[in-house]
Each structure stands twice: as structure tokens, then as C-alpha cells.
Amino acid sequence: MFKKRKKILVAMSGGVDSSVSAALLVKKGYDVTGAFMKNWSDCAWEEDRRDALRVAAKLGIQLLTLDFEKEYKRLVVEEMIKECKAGRTPNPDILCNKYIKFDLFLKSADELGIEIIATGHYARIKRGKLLAGKDNNKDQTYFLWAMPRTALSRVMFPIGDMYKTDVRETAKKLGLSVADKKDSVGICFIGEVNMYDFLKKYIPDNPGDIVNSSGNIVGKHKGLPFYTIGQRHGLSIGGGEPYYVVSKDLQKNHLIVSSNYDQGLYKNELKAHSSNWLIKAPKKKFKCMARIRYRQPLEKCVVIPREGGFDAVFDRPQRAVTPGQSIVLYKGNVCLGGGIII
DSSP: OOOOTOOOEEEEOOOHHHHHHHHHHHHHEEEEEEEEEEESSSSHOOOOOHHHHHHHHHHHHOOEEEEOOHHHHIIIIHHHHHHHHTTOOOOOOHHIIIIIIIIIIIHHHHHOOOOEEEOOEEEEEEEEEEOOOTTTTTTTTTTTTTGGGGGGGGOOTTTTOOOOHHHHHHHHTTTTTTTTOOOOOOOTTTTSOOHHHHHTTSSOOOOOOETTTTTTEEEEOOOGGOOOOTTTTTTOOOSSSOOEEEEEEEETTTEEEEEETTTGGEEEEEEEEEEEEEESSSOEEEEEEEEESSSSOEEEEEEEEETEEEEEEEEEEEEEOTTEEEEEEETTTTEEEEEOOO
16 A cells, blocks of 8 residues: 555554564665654653664664653543543543544654554554454454544554564564563553552542442442442452442442342443444444454444434343443444444
């Protein structure tokens, strides 16, 4: 699709995936510039940047540092906190991709006179469509559904046709210092954190009752924003059958729990808002596959589009349908788009 020597701005996080992505593009003869995004100060960003610098030096390319911290705080962190306060469970990685990697980063490429950007995501773009990555275990299209459709023609995913094991092997063959570096986990650009410890910096405790489906008080919670639908651990309810979060009563400040087999934990239907389509926006109902969390096996459903969103009716009941999380739609290995669960 892209001619050789075309300028490409590669997002380099200091990890093995983005490093190999840059290396593959250099090897293919593209004019590559690396860019490290500094989005959060209270993390190991300096160490990650040093790793990116070492790789850039090895490849003989320039590494820029782009400071998006103010924008990241406003568009990702503050939005995540707002959603949690409202009793929902947002996905910061999806917000990061939407607002930072495929908006601000793309605009930075424009300012540099660079037409194409590349990232280390496990996904593919073919004939203007977003496809799942070849490695099913690492496919990241679930986190990419909210990227602008217009960006697809300007994005490359160099490792999308590779398995993770092959990516690490390639890094070793090329002598990259990050070949054995552990994968990043946790919140995008912030890293692995205890979610309660992170959120309580911004949201005060608001204790209330934990109530079972029969209306009996079985414990105390620290505040509804700190829990998510389907959660079992961290409830501090001792003895007997394990409890799972079924719902939240914001007016009474009650956390509703029940057994894993309670019908309240399963739903056949859901509504989604803020839909984004990576294909021509459908106007009529259609059948497809969907998942409501990362790595969940795809499930059959019927989607009914409506203004600003859609309804989804599943063939089988879905466990822990969680407001604030995303439903992502597929036909075959093509990611059609998605929406945020109401």
C-alpha cells in the first residue's frame, strides 16, 4: 500500500512490540522516525524512554519525545474518574487509543510533514478495513474500535501478521536490547497499579452496605466507584458461597451481590452509546459476532442500529454485562466498530 522511503512516524514505547515494528520498517527501507510519548510522570517513563533510545540508536533512527501529559490527564484520566464516579467501569486503553495514539499522535505526524504512523498493536489493516491480529491470543482490535475510520488509510501495524513468540525471536536476531523485556500491563501509559489505590487519590471513600439479592446486608463496601460488575475478589465477605457483584444502587449506595448463577448476572440484551463504525455505518439490523470484554470468545448477536448507538441481542446470555465497558463487533476477522455499554 505504501511506497518505500515514505516517511513514517513510529510510536516507540520502549517495549519489544513497538521496537520490532520500527525495526521491520527500517529493514523494508522506509524513512523511519521514532517518537516516545510521555503521558504520565508518576510511572517508569524515564526507564522506558531509555529503552526506546537504545533501540533507536541501534536502528540508526531519530527518537523524538512528545509530551501529551496534560492532554492524557484531561482526556483519559479525568474521563475515567468521571465514569467511575458515575458507577460505570471505563476502559482507559480504549480512551488512550482514541484520543492520544490515533488523534494527537497523528496530528504530531502532520506537524512533522509525515503522512503515515505506525504502532506495535497486534492488528492488521487491509483494503481499508481493520482486521484482527494473526495471533488470536494477542489480538488488540478490542481496544481499537474507537479510532477514527479516516485514520485507517494512514496507519500501519507492522507486527499484525506475527505471533508474539516470533516478535521476541525477531528482536533477539536483530540484537535489540528489549528482546526479553516483560510486556506492559495495567492502565495504558500508567502501568500496573492497584485500581483502588489509584482511584482513591481522586475519589473519596463513601462506605455503604453490601446487600444480597434477598435484600440482606452481608457486608460493607468502600464506595461504589471501586467495584465492577462480576467482581468477586475484594468484597471482604467471609464464609459460605462466594458472592459476585450483580449491580449497583446509586441512590441507596448499595452494592448488590449474589451467587455466580444468579440470573441478575446474565443478560441477553444490551444497549450501547457513542458508537463508532470502521465500515460504512449500517442503518438496518444485522447479524454479527461480538465480545464485551478483552479476549472473551466471540458470541453471536443481532445488532439494531439507532442514532448515536445500537442495541445488541445475543443468542446466549452474557455474564457480567458492565456499563462503561465496550462491546466490539466483528464479521469474520473484520472489526466493524463498537460502542460503550449503557
